[in-house]
Amino acid sequence: MEHWLSVLSLVGDWRVLLFLPLGVVLGAVVGAIPGLTVTMAVSILLPFTLFLDPLPGLVLLLGIYKGGLFGGSISAILLNVPGTPAAACTMLDGYPLARQGRAGEAIDVALWASFLGDLLSVLALILFAGVLATIGLRFGPVELFALILFSLTVIAAVSTSGLARGLIGGILGLIAGTVGLDLVYGTERFTFGSPNLLDGIAFMPLLIGLFALPDIFLYYARGGVLVHTKPIATFSNLRIGPKVLRSLLPTIGKGSTIGIMLGAIPGIGATTATFVSYAEARRTAPDRAKFGSGALSGVAAAESANSGTGAATLIPLLALGIPGDIVTAMLLGAFYFHGLAPGPLLFQNDLDLVHGLYLTLLISSAIVFLVGRYMTVHLQRISEIPLDLMYPIVISLTAVGAFALSNALFDVYVMLAAGVLGLAFKLMRIPAAAFLIGFVLSPLLEDNMRRVLLISRGDVGAFFDSWIALGFYATTLGVVVTIVARALQGGGKRGSAGQL
Amino acid sequence: MERQPERDTTRRPATFGLTVVVATLMAGAVAWTSPAAAEWPDGSVRVIVPYAPGGTSDNTMRAVQPALEEILGTEVTIENISGGGGTIGIARAADQRADGNNFGFVPTATLTIAPHMNTVAYDPIDGFEPVGRMAESYGALAVRKDFPADTVEEFIAYARANPGEVTVGSAGIGTITHLYSEIFADVTDVDLTHVPFKGSGEAMNNLLGGHVDALFDPVVLRQAQADTVKPLAILNQERWEGLPEIPTMQEAGVEGFDVASWFGIVAPAGTPDAAVEGMAQALDEALQDPAVQERFADLGLMPVFLPTDDFAELIAADHENYGSILARVGLIAQ
Amino acid sequence: MQRSLPAALAIAFGLFLLFVAIPAGVKTPMHVQPGSLGPADLPRYLAVMLICAGAILLAESVLGNSTDSGQATAMSWRRAGLLAGKLLVFIIALNVLGMVPAIFCFVLLMLWGSPDHSLPKRLAIATLFAATIYVVFVELGNTPLPLGLFEQR
Numbered sequence: 001m002e003h004w005l006s007v008l009s010l011v012g013d014w015r016v017l018l019f020l021p022l023g024v025v026l027g028a029v030v031g032a033i034p035g036l037t038v039t040m041a042v043s044i045l046l047p048f049t050l051f052l053d054p055l056p057g058l059v060l061l062l063g064i065y066k067g068g069l070f071g072g073s074i075s076a077i078l079l080n081v082p083g084t085p086a087a088a089c090t091m092l093d094g095y096p097l098a099r100q101g102r103a104g105e106a107i108d109v110a111l112w113a114s115f116l117g118d119l120l121s122v123l124a125l126i127l128f129a130g131v132l133a134t135i136g137l138r139f140g141p142v143e144l145f146a147l148i149l150f151s152l153t154v155i156a157a158v159s160t161s162g163l164a165r166g167l168i169g170g171i172l173g174l175i176a177g178t179v180g181l182d183l184v185y186g187t188e189r190f191t192f193g194s195p196n197l198l199d200g201i202a203f204m205p206l207l208i209g210l211f212a213l214p215d216i217f218l219y220y221a222r223g224g225v226l227v228h229t230k231p232i233a234t235f236s237n238l239r240i241g242p243k244v245l246r247s248l249l250p251t252i253g254k255g256s257t258i259g260i261m262l263g264a265i266p267g268i269g270a271t272t273a274t275f276v277s278y279a280e281a282r283r284t285a286p287d288r289a290k291f292g293s294g295a296l297s298g299v300a301a302a303e304s305a306n307s308g309t310g311a312a313t314l315i316p317l318l319a320l321g322i323p324g325d326i327v328t329a330m331l332l333g334a335f336y337f338h339g340l341a342p343g344p345l346l347f348q349n350d351l352d353l354v355h356g357l358y359l360t361l362l363i364s365s366a367i368v369f370l371v372g373r374y375m376t377v378h379l380q381r382i383s384e385i386p387l388d389l390m391y392p393i394v395i396s397l398t399a400v401g402a403f404a405l406s407n408a409l410f411d412v413y414v415m416l417a418a419g420v421l422g423l424a425f426k427l428m429r430i431p432a433a434a435f436l437i438g439f440v441l442s443p444l445l446e447d448n449m450r451r452v453l454l455i456s457r458g459d460v461g462a463f464f465d466s467w468i469a470l471g472f473y474a475t476t477l478g479v480v481v482t483i484v485a486r487a488l489q490g491g492g493k494r495g496s497a498g499q500l
Numbered sequence: 501m502e503r504q505p506e507r508d509t510t511r512r513p514a515t516f517g518l519t520v521v522v523a524t525l526m527a528g529a530v531a532w533t534s535p536a537a538a539e540w541p542d543g544s545v546r547v548i549v550p551y552a553p554g555g556t557s558d559n560t561m562r563a564v565q566p567a568l569e570e571i572l573g574t575e576v577t578i579e580n581i582s583g584g585g586g587t588i589g590i591a592r593a594a595d596q597r598a599d600g601n602n603f604g605f606v607p608t609a610t611l612t613i614a615p616h617m618n619t620v621a622y623d624p625i626d627g628f629e630p631v632g633r634m635a636e637s638y639g640a641l642a643v644r645k646d647f648p649a650d651t652v653e654e655f656i657a658y659a660r661a662n663p664g665e666v667t668v669g670s671a672g673i674g675t676i677t678h679l680y681s682e683i684f685a686d687v688t689d690v691d692l693t694h695v696p697f698k699g700s701g702e703a704m705n706n707l708l709g710g711h712v713d714a715l716f717d718p719v720v721l722r723q724a725q726a727d728t729v730k731p732l733a734i735l736n737q738e739r740w741e742g743l744p745e746i747p748t749m750q751e752a753g754v755e756g757f758d759v760a761s762w763f764g765i766v767a768p769a770g771t772p773d774a775a776v777e778g779m780a781q782a783l784d785e786a787l788q789d790p791a792v793q794e795r796f797a798d799l800g801l802m803p804v805f806l807p808t809d810d811f812a813e814l815i816a817a818d819h820e821n822y823g824s825i826l827a828r829v830g831l832i833a834q
Numbered sequence: 835m836q837r838s839l840p841a842a843l844a845i846a847f848g849l850f851l852l853f854v855a856i857p858a859g860v861k862t863p864m865h866v867q868p869g870s871l872g873p874a875d876l877p878r879y880l881a882v883m884l885i886c887a888g889a890i891l892l893a894e895s896v897l898g899n900s901t902d903s904g905q906a907t908a909m910s911w912r913r914a915g916l917l918a919g920k921l922l923v924f925i926i927a928l929n930v931l932g933m934v935p936a937i938f939c940f941v942l943l944m945l946w947g948s949p950d951h952s953l954p955k956r957l958a959i960a961t962l963f964a965a966t967i968y969v970v971f972v973e974l975g976n977t978p979l980p981l982g983l984f985e986q987r
Contacts, residue, residue: 047578050562066837105607140711141695141952164891168844175851175877181585182873183696185863186617186673186831189873189958195591195621198584220917221909242726266705320708329552329701333559392944393963396937399928400967400979407581407592409928409980418923420850428840453870455667455712456697830863 008359015056020360023063024367030064031071032379034081034212035393035401037204038068045332059360061286061334063276066118066364069310070372073110073303078103078382080409081212081394085203085440086306088211089274092158093291093298104376106242106299111372113252113300117307118365121263126358128413132264133319139265141451142465147265147443151272151437153476156483157279158433159294163487173438176201178203183447196410200443205402205411208268209418210436214426217389217419244296251281251297252304259308266316270309271440275433277305311361314491316341317355330491451478520620539780540600543574547765548596548731550589550604555719556799560763561605563795567786572763572778576707584620585674586610589619594628598768600775603631604753607763612818617674629771630815632780633764633806634787635796639680639735640746642720644710645728650734652752655714656688663691668820669697669703670714674831679822680716680735682829684749687756689786718761718800726783763801764811780808838895844888851881915958920944932981934972 030041045064049057072083077094090110098107124132139147152170157165179190180200191197240248255277262273281301282291291298317328320342335342346354402415425432456462464470545568551557561578569576581589586609593604611624622628641652649655659666670678673696683690695712697703700719706730707715716735724731725742734740734748735757749757763781767776786792787803796803806814826832844964881907920943927936941960 005881022945032734074961098932137709140706140709162891162894165840166889167887168840168884168891171880171887172847175880175884178877181618181673182863183698184673184870185873187863187873187876188618189861190767190859193589193619195584198587198618207911217914217917218909221911221914221939223910223913267702316705320705329555332701333555347505389959392941395924395944396940396963396967398934399924400971403933403980404971406583407579408583408588412928413925414832416925428843430840446871449876450871451695454693457664457693458870 013056015053016059016360019052019060020055020063020364021367021371023060024067024070024371027064028070028071028074028368028371029065029067031068031083032074033071033074034079034083035208035396036083036397037401037405038065038072038084039204040401040405041068043301049334058331058334058357058359059364061331061362062357063367065331066310066361067371068369069306070111070114070368073114073306074107074379076133077106077110077299078379079212079390079394080215081398081401082207084270084306085207085275086302086309088207088272088433088436089278089302090299090306092278092302093293093295094302096292096294097296097299100294102294105240105244105296107297107372107376107379109248109296110239110303111376112245113248113255113371114307115349115365115369116249116252117256117259117304117312118362121308121311122358122362122365123258124260125361126350126355127450129319132260132315135261136264136266136316137320138468140466141448141455142463143468143472143474144265144267144444145181145448145452145463146466146469146476147268148272148441148448150472150476150479151441152277152445153479153483155434155437156479157282158275158292158431158437160431161429163483164323165428166434169432169434169487170438171190172430173440174434174442175438176206176435177439177442178446180443183443184291184450194410196406196408200404201439202402202408202414203439204405205415206418206439207414207436208398208402210422210425210432212394213419214422214432216395217423218426219387219391236362240296248297248330249301251285251300251311254280254284255301256306256308259305259310260312263309263312264315266313269440270306271314271436272444273309274302275437276368277301291384307365314357314361318357322448356370489500513598540772540774541572541574543601543704544577545572545594545601545779546577546579546605546826547603547605548579548581548589548593549780550581550583550593550610552580555582555606556637557586557605557763559799560796560801563785564634564783564792564797565717565731567789567792568615569783571785574775577590585614585672587614587618587620587622588750589765593766594622594768596768598629598772600767600772602771603767604628604764606663608609608761608818609674611766611815612822613674613826614798615819616823616832624819625816627775628770629769630808630812631765631767631776632783632808633762633811633814634783634800634803635763636736636804637718637761637763638721638740638802639677639716639718639761640720640731640740640743640801641680641714641716641733641735641749642724642729642731643714644707644712645730646710647713647730649732650730652747652749652754656690656754657782659688659690659692664693665694666690667693667712668682668716669706670694670715671700671703671717672698673698674826676759677715677717679825680712680759683759684716684754684757686825686828688754701827721800727819740800762806762814764806776808810820838892841888841891844891845885848881848883848885848888849898851884852878856881928980933979934964934968937967 026045027038027041030036031038041064042061046061049060052060069084072087073090073094075081075083076087076091077098080095082088082091094106094110097103111161155166155170156163177200179197181198182189188198258277258280259273262268262276263270278298278301279296282288285297285301287295287296288296313328317332323442332342339352340346340353398415399412402411407409422432425435452462546563549558549561558788565576565578581592583589586607590604590606590610593602596602600637614620615624641730643649643655670679670681674676677700678694678696681692683742697706700717703715703717704723706712708723719730720729721740721742723729731743731746733752734746736748737750738745739748747764765779767779784805787805793803851983853931856874856877860877862872920940923943924936924940927939938960941963942956945956
């Protein structure tokens with residue numbers, strides 16, 4: 001078809017073929033450095049891309065984004081420092097695997113899950129962009145509220161040491177999420193006069209502090225002895241075998257689907273999608289007993305959902321001109337800058353460009369896959385660096401990263417404080433992931449709840465005014481009942497089977 | 501400095517004294533000629549944009565950046581410091597050295613709206629030297645496609661008949677899009693329900709999905725062109741070429757709807773006049789560059805330059821005007 | 835003991851929120867639209883839920899359900915204090931010296947007790963690392979790092 005020939009010629013442009021791998025490698029390197037995040041990489045490199053022509057410029061940006069996602073996972077698995085919020089979920093099982101000397105397997109699973117997730121989501125993009133965009137539009141405040149309520153049940157999935165502790169963590173997270181300016185009235189909540197808190201507690205410093213620092217602190221507090229002292233780098237387990245891969249395919253498939261669906265709804269974001277996928281895998285994966293202490297399915301679920309979201313967030317962007325998260329917001333700006341207008345008109349006027357973009361997405365995904373596999377051998381060496389050398393470097397880098405995101409030393413303090421909090425959680429066995437989920441979902445929950453009440457002017461019945469919402473309520477109820485039943489049951493016999 | 505008595509005994513006091521005098525004179529001479537405001541610009545110029553890259557503000561500044569660089573003959577770097585709805589970056593801009601090399605990019609809200617609503621770390625009037633306004637943003641009032649009104653008059657009539665039922669989205673509390681709706685409700689005496697979202701994108705999404713009824717925002721322009729929403733009126737003083745049949749608010753019979761979303765440059769208070777004037781002039785020139793004008797048209801902006809003094813007046817007037825509107829609606833900080 | 839501490843803390847914090855933090859930290863607007871949530875409402879509900887969750891945990895510990903495999907995460911408080919001290923030095927250095935020198939001091943400080951590296955090696959590592967940070971971020975990345983008291987204002 002003439003159209004596809006035109007697309008191929010666009011993609012075959014030498015600049016595209018050059019900038020794509022370049023972008024991927026750049027993004028991966030930046031993302032893999034602990035403390036540096038994809039957002040940072042994109043925001044630093046975005047101005048440079050503006051001087052290029054539209055397709056190469058955007059392709060470079062996309063490559064950086066994809067590479068950055070991968071790099072963030074590497075950092076999460078090997079160093080326990082998530083490079084992206086979504087990588088926090090990968091970390092839950094990825095790092096324990098690395099500690100057990102199975103880093104290679106974890107990275108391989110992450111690569112496969114990412115690649116296959118991307119494949120599925122690009123297919124969805126090409127085939128269903130319009131439909132998905134329409135479905136996304138159906139999610140107004142009522143539906144979103146119901147969805148978020150459902151997502152809260154994920155807290156149970158990460159409560160590896162009992163539901164009560166998980167609830168405490170989750171509620172604390174929800175409370176922490178209320179810090180900042182009130183949505184409707186604009187008044188300050190818990191800011192105590194600090195302008196740095198007007199937007200709430202900075203997310204990335206909180207994330208890194210909460211997840212990465214406690215282990216580091218504990219290491220020093222124990223005089224330099226790791227708890228699980230299995231040496232990390234045994235190069236024997238570099239790849240997963242085809243049988244293992246096949247067993248992971250259902251998880252990957254489901255994860256991608258969840259990522260695509262949630263990614264197409266603007267405003268939800270990859271973090272929520274990865275945790276929902278994780279929770280779902282927790283329910284059904286064959287190795288679910290090992291979740292939290294090194295389950296390959298956990299990594300697969302997180303990564304596939306992450307990829308699914310990644311491509312899917314482009315749907316509202318391209319089809320409607322509405323960015324789904326901060327990175328796509330930057331992409332949107334870049335689009336405008338190049339004189340392209342995402343939205344219905346883009347699909348009418350520049351369809352070949354759109355498909356060219358999809359194709360490059362796919363190619364970038366393949367590049368990440370190849371680069372990743374090749375690099376795994378070398379990457380494992382990172383875990384060989386003596387910890388007492390590594391840790392000060394990690395702390396310093398994360399401090400720089402925390403500062404650089406918003407140019408505020410305050411965020412460095414946030415990170416360190418989050419580290420102390422994370423340490424306290426660890427000592428009291430409160431799951432930090434529960435806190436994170438609560439924190440991420442808190443504004444979404446409250447904002448949409450209030451919007452519903454505003455629109456209906458106080459009529460609580462409005463919450464039940466939508467089939468989609470009712471469906472989610474029902475599912476939530478079902479999940480809650482199951483959770484509570486298991487908790488009460490497991491109270492009698494604690495053992496591996498009784499774990500939630 | 502460490503004394504080295506062995507060496508010093510060989511020096512003669514007179515030579516030593518002479519050296520000191522000459523050195524002092526030379527140092528004085530260097531300090532004297534050290535550029536206070538010798539020639540502006542004397543180095544690269546820095547503009548703080550208080551929003552993330554890729555947003556409207558950032559895009560606007562980047563649209564003029566190349567032209568400015570050419571005119572000024574020096575590098576113009578953009579620094580993005582986002583947060584607090586623009587207030588954090590602007591506070592930082594106010595804090596910079598007033599040496600003529602630091603500037604800030606301001607949209608309307610940061611100087612005229614935000615300071616009323618919350619305590620901000622800068623003085624919107626005295627903390628800055630206004631340099632010039634560079635653009636005004638086009639905007640429109642649009643309603644969802646199946647809303648029972650096709651003109652502004654019908655909209656007003658419907659709103660009057662159903663007080664409080666018509667929902668209007670906005671990009672957030674205290675944004676210019678929010679204020680558009682408050683002022684409209686004020687001058688037309690209707691009771692609208694304001695539903696704040698986080699950003700224009702989310703608001704637009706909800707309008708498209710039919711979850712809110714109306715939206716006052718630049719972002720509706722493109723959607724209106726694609727016929728996914730119904731535009732009722734343009735919010736500016738003149739019509740927009742992209743939708744030539746849509747009347748302005750004034751044409752549609754709404755009196756007193758005088759609010760504009762503008763973008764401008766300011767400098768920290770105390771910046772030397774040479775720098776302020778130089779930048780203002782460069783801005784004026786840049787806005788006449790056809791490439792810049794084309795970019796602005798793409799972004800939905802009117803390149804309307806307003807010189808320093810007029811800009812200062814505009815800021816002061818808007819600051820007062822919006823202050824009283826916010827007070828009326830009860831959004832003033834306590 | 836394992837459970838009663840977090841439980842007690844949760845309950846205490848919840849009460850603290852309800853009676854201290856929320857009244858102090860949440861500014862109430864001049865009028866709240868009827869039927870909608872005021873700014874303080876959700877935090878209040880959450881505080882109550884926190885107390886409940888703490889109570890559940892307390893109940894669990896009291897009812898003596900078989901212990902969670904409690905491998906005590908033992909740690910030496912002395913060492914923890916030492917670490918806290920080093921971090922404090924870092925923070926102070928950040929404010930006084932700026933980021934790059936602070937990192938240099940911090941890395942040096944942290945490598946202090948390390949047996950595998952000699953002093954010259956430690957200095958080299960610290961210098962190299964701090965210099966790399968400077969080059970990568972300030973020069974290449976165009977992101978200014980704080981200069982502490984040397985900050986040009």
